[in-house]
Amino acid sequence: MSRRALASALASRVGLLELLERVALRPALIVLVYHRIARPEDCAFDRNVIEATPDQFDEQMGMLRRRHSVVGPAELRDILERPSTLRHPRVAVTFDDGYRDNYAVAFPILKSHGLQALFFVPTHFVGSLDLTWWDRIAYAVRHTKRSELRLEYPSSVTVRVDGSNRDPAVKEVLRAFKAGGHADELRFFEMLERASGEAMPREARERQFFSWDEAVEMERAGMGIGSHTHSHRILSGLSAEEQRRECAESRGALRERNLAFGDCLAYPVGGPEAFSDETKRHARDTGYRFAFSNYGGINLAGRIDPFDVKRIGMDLGETASQLRFRLAASASAGRAAW
Numbered sequence: 001m002s003r004r005a006l007a008s009a010l011a012s013r014v015g016l017l018e019l020l021e022r023v024a025l026r027p028a029l030i031v032l033v034y035h036r037i038a039r040p041e042d043c044a045f046d047r048n049v050i051e052a053t054p055d056q057f058d059e060q061m062g063m064l065r066r067r068h069s070v071v072g073p074a075e076l077r078d079i080l081e082r083p084s085t086l087r088h089p090r091v092a093v094t095f096d097d098g099y100r101d102n103y104a105v106a107f108p109i110l111k112s113h114g115l116q117a118l119f120f121v122p123t124h125f126v127g128s129l130d131l132t133w134w135d136r137i138a139y140a141v142r143h144t145k146r147s148e149l150r151l152e153y154p155s156s157v158t159v160r161v162d163g164s165n166r167d168p169a170v171k172e173v174l175r176a177f178k179a180g181g182h183a184d185e186l187r188f189f190e191m192l193e194r195a196s197g198e199a200m201p202r203e204a205r206e207r208q209f210f211s212w213d214e215a216v217e218m219e220r221a222g223m224g225i226g227s228h229t230h231s232h233r234i235l236s237g238l239s240a241e242e243q244r245r246e247c248a249e250s251r252g253a254l255r256e257r258n259l260a261f262g263d264c265l266a267y268p269v270g271g272p273e274a275f276s277d278e279t280k281r282h283a284r285d286t287g288y289r290f291a292f293s294n295y296g297g298i299n300l301a302g303r304i305d306p307f308d309v310k311r312i313g314m315d316l317g318e319t320a321s322q323l324r325f326r327l328a329a330s331a332s333a334g335r336a337a338w
């Protein structure tokens, strides 16, 4: 049993969970971020972006509905506009990347619980067969016949490839790529093709991302569609002009389709090194009013940065009761519990 599972099992046995939930009265906005809802065994690409199976997501949403005050995109934006109205813990659900399973799987589950979420899309990928850089990298690592990959760029790293479980190797290669600041994607891809002996496809056989029509349908049903830039490049590694273009192009595409949450942005990758004060300025100047990061943390009333709205990540395998405990512990401690 993992430490997290053990802690939550103990907490529920001794009644600590109920106690925490009764005293967890700090006014805080807790924003969850998911990427994909799928069964890992069905995924030929990067499984690390799957944070729940359909059944787990259904259970988690049921728990949120019963135990928490969940806000949809409109209320979430109201809180960010007027943080003084935040009087007790509120939870919001967000998704990054716009994968097709967000529409096909998550959307009906959310509706069945009467919940709404905000979905951030990289507008270049909407409705397309294109593979993202992390899915292309994952494909090469999942399909290589080599037992180790000698990466030469952006730094020298040797990654061991386990025959049966490729997920740790995928994670390690992605980490090496991201550590390089995303400077030269093509050079990294060519190097990885040589190192793995695998050609990296540009496109998948099936559509990977939900379409504009589907996005409009989701907004009509109370969901929100926000921006995740245009092509999902890490903003801090780009020139000022490229950063502005990434922000502006996406803002324009959402505006053109009258999507109501196009003034909300989520920084690609979202770690503290993925955006800077300069990035925040570009986001503001190109018409965004709020921007979400992704490196943990909850937003306490009175301490909300509208261009660094904190979100907490999800983990595949976390049960609804473990999530319940994590949220209660975070809301009572005033910071992300783990």
Ligand SMILES: [Zn+2]
Binding pocket: 096, 097, 228, 232, 268, 269
């Ligand atoms: Zn993303």
